[in-house]
Amino acid sequence: MKRISRNWTEYNESLSQEPDAQIEDTEWAAPLKSLIPGKIDAILEVGCSNGRYLTNLDRVVHAKELVGLDLVSCKTPEKMHFVQGDGMRLPFKDGAFDFVYSMGVLEHFKRDDRETLIKEQSRVLKSGGIVMILMPNCTLGSLRFAKTKTLDLFREFHHMAYTPSQIRDELRRNGIEVLVERFMGSSVHIGKLNLSAPARPTRYRVFSDEYVIMGKRMGGA
DSSP: HHHHHHHHHHHHSOOSSSSSSOGGTTTTTHHHHHHHHHHHEEEEEEEEESSTGGGGGGGGEEEEEEEEESOOOOOTTTTTTEEEOOTOOOSSSOOOEEEEEEEEEEGGGGGHHHHHHHHHHHHHHEEEEEEEEEEOTTTTTOOOOOOOBBOOTTTTTHHHHHHOOHHHHHHTTEEEEEEEEEEEEEEEEEEEBBBSEEEEEEEEEEEEEEEEEEEEOOOOO
């Protein structure tokens, strides 16, 4: 865990403060804006890295308070409040946020932990609040990203690529009404064949669609 944390800190600090693409031009921006048309009290990003998405989100969603949580500490902009913590044990009270989201987080966790992550995000969401999850998706066979006998696709960082139906069902079990689902192009994941021969491992490419799912918290807090 110390090695992973050190690597993530270095990675987070190496990132630009600007997202890879203009937020307002992403495929999830328009549906999100339609779900949150006015100003809200608080947003939580689980796995916020250096805050480059959270602090630019006001191009789409307007909020009084921006809260970002990550397992490792990182220098973040002053306009957001950074909390170092575990996404499986969110240090916030029930119903604390109007909008909770994560980008590229679930694939770092195995199934049981993924279910806990989704349960926690639902718990801290207000009744009527919006949750958004962006993730890689491998529908065919729910391809494992790591810890397999053949492909070592993200070293120790990635464990599973989940199918949309798995996430949809988990959200519904936690009181979330699914409102938007959308594929968002493709990404390429590079791995190598971990066999004793040949001496130089063969490299492979696995294509997976990026996927976004949004829902509304029904009842509860």
